[in-house]
Amino acid sequence: MNNPQPQPKRRLWIGTIILMIVSWLGSVGQSSAAEEDQSSGGAPASADMPTSWEPTALSNTDFSIRRRSTVELWQDRDRYRDAVLEAIRSDDLETAERARWVQDRWRRGIFAETSPEMIQRLAQLEPVEAIELLLETADFASATIAMSESIGTLDFETITTRVAITLDVRFPVYARRALRSGREHDLFEFLNVAATTKELAVCRRDWANLIGAEAHEQAFQERMQSWPHSRSEPTRCLLAMLDGDADTALQIAEEADARMRSEPALDERQPAQTREDAAKSMSLTRIVRMIGSQWKELAEDSAHAAREFEQKPKTIETWTEAIEHWSDALIAASRCDDVQLERQAVEGLSLPEPRTPSPDRSSRPEATEDIEPIDLAAETRALAWRTLLIHGYLEEAIRWVQIDDPGDAAMIASSASKSQRAIELLDFEMRQTDTGLAERIDAAIEAQRQLFEDNGSIDPNTVRNALARSSTGLAPEVESLFALMRFFLSVGRDDAAWRIADRLSIEGLSCRRGTSSSTYLVRDYVLLSLMMTNRTDWIIRLGFRDWETEPSLVSQSLIARISIIDDYQVLMILSDLVRSHAPHLTPQDAFRTACEIARGDQSDRQEHADWIPILAQSLRDGSLRRRVNQDAQLDAFFQPHNRVWSDLFVAYGRPDLAEPLLRRRASTGDLDAMYRLAQEYRFASSVSDEALNQSFEKIWDIVATPQSDEDSRFRDKVVTGIDAIAGQVRLAMDRGDQQSANQLILDLNAMACTPSTNVRQHIADTLAELGQFEQAKSIYQTLLLMTAISSEPSQTLIDLARSFQGFTIKATKRAIDRTESAVRLEPDQRPTSLPPGDQELRRAAVDWFDIAFAGMLTTFEYRPQIYLIYPRLISRERLEIDLAERLNGPDGVTRISDDRLVKQVKHLQRLDRMDITTAESILPLLRQASLDEVADQFVNNILEAAEEHLQLFPADAMIANNVAWASAMNHHSLERALELARRAVALEPDSAIYRDTLAEILARSDRPEEAWMIEKGCLLDDPSQWHLHEQLQRFQKLSKPR
Structure with missing residues (x-):
């Protein structure tokens, strides 16, 4: 944005001075001897400029003196800055005007040594724009002065905000230029002035450490006192933690929390939302203690606070506060092994008795006096059940969840391998699947049609009742079917799940949210529900039904989300391509083929590889563009800069086809x-x-x-x-x-x-x-510290903690978690030896993930099963690290006790009764630690859970196979394992994986010849699997006479 135009009376002298400066810097020889001396950049001659300068020189009757005085002030900022500030406050208008002009030059980084070209560029810019230009040209010293001159001005906050954004984007460029030009200290001085955020404070600190500069921390701490508390307190706390001064960090955090408690925002007379927002920022002490593993202190303080709220009169506010504190108490107590306090926290978070959800308030059991769980805010109820669930208190958590959504409660039970409990929560009899399911679907469809009709009624009472029944526009019976569909998929009943998905995707079944004029197909909600599963093939299959003339925009958008190219318009372009080269296909089949090409998973790359050169040719000859040229919105996909097609070709392993497109993009x-x-x-x-x-x-x-x-x-x-x-x-x-x-x-x-x-x-x-x-x-x-110590919760910390775990994999050359169902290593082949440094790095990574996840249970909403899956990953990693330390301690000396290992094993089985991953990959290490009885009991529990599950779902071949393999890896209960393996093979005889499991168990049962014959057949079916070659060789050696 350009400067405002000067008033007419000012234009003459301002223009004269600018012209004089530019010409003076360009050619010195045209001035008098005295003026040449001035323009050289040295100190002014004493005859022209007295040592004690007077502001009246700027308003002298002699124009040459006014001009020379202005230039001298501008030229020697170090000497005359105070004089300029004094002149700005002068009552004489011309004196103040000329002084402000000098300061404006400084605020734009215009000095005697500035080149004429830069003077012209800088003079046309606003101060903040000039600072950015100075940074881009690596003139950090001038940028520092320009920033300094803006301090105290009305627009300083605006300038610092924009400069912070600029540094956030462009700092790497400035850093490299500073290093290469020897201006590292100039950049540090600029950061000294510009650091007005937590991130810039860390940037300043790290840059000082890198270049070995004196950080002047005391002066910087004093400057931070002018910042808002919400910014300065986390920053001071963070800097202390980065310096390793945990005590100072805790002191700062406690003082910050004490100040917040005394703020009027927490006054009971303030609106509830105001108090809630203030309370959310009262977390520094909690954060510092979690980072520093001060679990004992956090547990005791949180429990004390929870009891205080429980002793107050029962209100929604006091119950909410108690739950929040009991949540922290449980998190901390479980991590410092305070069993008594953990038990108290569980009791404080639990409902007194199982709850049966009912829309009729009078029929719901009481919670505390006249307050019921449903009266609490949804996030408070969520905090209670999530805290209980991540610590393995499954039933206590389910009682909370079923108040809001029995379907979610069922999925939690299913994820913990409690299938019978899941069925109860879904209110379904498995023995009536054939007849009962059809009736339930019909009833749900009728309920949905009635709800849609009621939402469109002209009767306000009818609409009000419909909204009370469902705020989403979906009948509760339909939402229950979605949960049942996902449950069927999780237990191998794909046939029953498909019946639900197919029947709810019929023509004319729609929903409307309240009085909204927009209507949606229930089929689109089916697709949305399937997004939570791995059945992307169903999403494609249902995305364009026979009764449709074209796929809906919603279905295209959802399918695009499972594709390599997340743009639904690509699907239509590919569909045109398929139709033009395969005219015999129906529009639905052509669309499904296009979706599979765009999805590009392994099976798609094999089945549709022939379409890729056809696509490349149609792009080269322009035929595809001509087919869709009637749609102007699609034209962008055929411009040189578009990356869609080159990305698709690379994904299909055809960089040769991508190269011409990349060259075209590069040329632009x-x-x-x-x-x-x-x-x-x-x-x-x-x-x-x-x-x-x-x-x-x-x-x-x-x-x-x-x-x-x-x-x-x-x-x-x-x-x-x-x-x-x-x-x-x-x-x-x-x-x-x-x-x-x-x-x-x-x-x-x-x-x-x-x-x-x-x-x-x-x-x-x-x-x-x-x-x-x-x-x-x-x-x-x-x-991690920068992200954790914040006044606002952020998903970034969880993402960063997961990335840090990924980094530790590379750094320690070990895989952290094994999610495959068949890890094919013998127990003595699994690497258990980790150097102490690697062990600590991996332990730090899992601790960070634990802190990030447990510390933000109310901040973000995941699918309910995640609150079991993430704790399992964390617990497995901790157990594996402890076993590595136990097995490789010097001379048998270790701090890892049997009780500690047993506690972790039991916790894992509370999170999942059939924890196959732990059984197959970690229990063999537990046996090496002489805890065979614990490992045997773990496997026995898995076998017992599997038998219960298979009674309900006898066709679940995957569970039968995985449990059989886990038992084989522990060389335990091989007869029961053999029975399960044979069952899996009988259900899916074409599966090489299941037959390989059967062969492994036979080999371990001293029947290597049978194992060799089965494995030979597996290899014939799938010769690309190197593991099968290794298995065949091993079984052959075992078959030789011994």
Whole structure:
């Protein structure tokens, strides 16, 4: 935005001074000797400028003196800044005006040494725009002065906000330029002035550490006192934690929480929402204690607070507060092994007795006096059951969940392998599946039609009753069927699940939310429910029914979400392609083929590989574009910059078809295409290293080109530039040029000081890929603290903790969790030896994930099963780390006791009665730790649960196979395992996996010849599986005479 035009009376002298400055800096020889001396940038001559300067010089009757005085003030800021500030406050208008003009030059970074070209550019910009230009040109010293001159002005907050955004995006560019130009300390001085956020404070600290600068922490702490408490307190706490000063961090957190408790926002007279928002920010002490593993203190304080609220008169507010504190108490008590306090917390969170949900308030059992669970806020009820569930208190959690959604309660029971309980919650008799299911579906369809009619009624009472029955527009009977459908899928009853999905996807079955004029097909809700399963084939199959002339926009959008290209319009383009080359197909079949091409999973890549060259040819000759050219919205998919088709070709393993498209994109300045091309050339070794290096360098040069509001095309492409530098590192390593590689890695470390947490993480992952694990670990550790210590909860912490676990896999060269149902390693082949440093790294990773997940139970809503799945992953990892330490401790000395291991094993089985993963991959290690009885009992419990399950679902071959394999891996109850394996093979005789399990059990039962014959048949059916070759060789050796 340009400056406002000066008033007419000011234009003459302002224009004169600007013209004078530009011409003076361009050619000095046209001035008098005295003026030449002034314009040289030195100190003014004493004859022209007295040592004690007076503001009246700016309003002198002699124009030359006024002009020279203005220039002298502007030229020597260090000497005359106070004088300028004094002159600005002058009562003389011209004096104040000229002084403000001088300050405006400084606020734009215009000084005597500034080039004429830059003066002209900077003078046309607003101060914040000028600062950004100075940063882009690496003139950090001028940018620092410009920022300093804005302090105290009305627009300083606006300037700092925009500069913070700029640094968040462009800091890596500035960091590299500072390093390469020797201006590291200039950039630090700028950060000293510009650091007004938590992220920038960490950026400033890390940059000081990198360049070895004196951080002047005391002065910076004093400046933070001017920040709002909500910003300064988390920042001070974070900086203390980063310095390893946990005591100071805790003190700051406690003071912050005490201040918040005294704020009037928590006054009972304030609105409930105001008090709730204030309470959400009262978390610093809790966060610091969780990060520091101060579980005992947190448990005791939380329990004490919960009891205080329980002693108050029973109200919704006091019950809510008690639940929140009991939640923290349970989380902390379970982690410090305070069994008594854990029991109290469970009691405080539990409902007194099982609840039967009912829409009739009078029929619901009482909770506490006149207050019932349904009266609590939904997030409070969710906090209670989630806290109970993640700690394995399944039934206590289900009692809460079924108040809101019996279907969700059933899915929780199913995920914990309590199938009978799930059936009870779904109110369904399995023996009546054939007849009872049809009746239930018919009743649900009729209920949905009635609800749709009531929502469209002209009678307000009818509409009101319909809204009371369902706020979503879906009849409760239909929503119950969705839960039953997903349950059937989870227990192998795909036939029954399909009957539900198919019948609810009929023509004319619609829903409407209240009085909304918009209507939706129930079929689209079927697709949405199937998104929670792995039946993407059903989603495609149901997405375009025979009674439709074209797929609905909702169905296209949902199918696009399971595709390589998340754009529903691509489906229609591919559908046109299929119809043009296979005219015999119905519109529905052509659409399904198009969806499968777009989905691109392994089976799709095998079945539809022939369509990829056809697509490439139709793009080259323009035939596909001509078929869809009537739709202007689709034209963008045929422009050179579009990446849809090249991404699809790469996904199908055809980079040769993607290369021409990538070249076209690269020719338009698409940096992502340029980078991908360079990567493809590197993998193919089709160009020289020098050419590749130049390609990567060109990408960075484009990213680093000074950006402005008028030309900001590459402003946000910094990550691509970072990837290009990583490409140069790999090239340098490949050719053995370690010196160049080290310099580039130093650049990456400097860029990692960025205030952007996303870019920091990207650099950390990049460094890990380059083998720089220590640097990556350090970045991650800072990142985790930056994200955790915040006044606002964030999903980012959970995502970051999961990424940190992924990093530890690379750093320790170990897989953390095994989710496959058949880990094919013998117990003595599983790696259990981890160096102490690796053990601590993995332990830190799982602790962070635990803190992130348990600490934000009210913040984000996952599918109910996630509150069992994530705790299982965490517990398995902890158990595996403890076993590694137990088995590899020096001279048998270990801090891992039998009781600790047994507790973890029992906790895992509370989370899932049939925990196959633990049984097959961890129990053999437990046996190595001389805990055979514990392992045997675990397997016995799994077998017992499997038998109960198979009585209800005798056709569930997967459960039979997986339990058989788990038993075999522990060499336990082989006869029962053999029976289960034979059952699985009888149900699915074509499955090579199930027959392999049967062969494994026969081999372990001293029947290797039979095992060899079965395995030979498996290999014939699936010769690509290397594991089958290994099994065959092993069984053959066992078959030889011994």
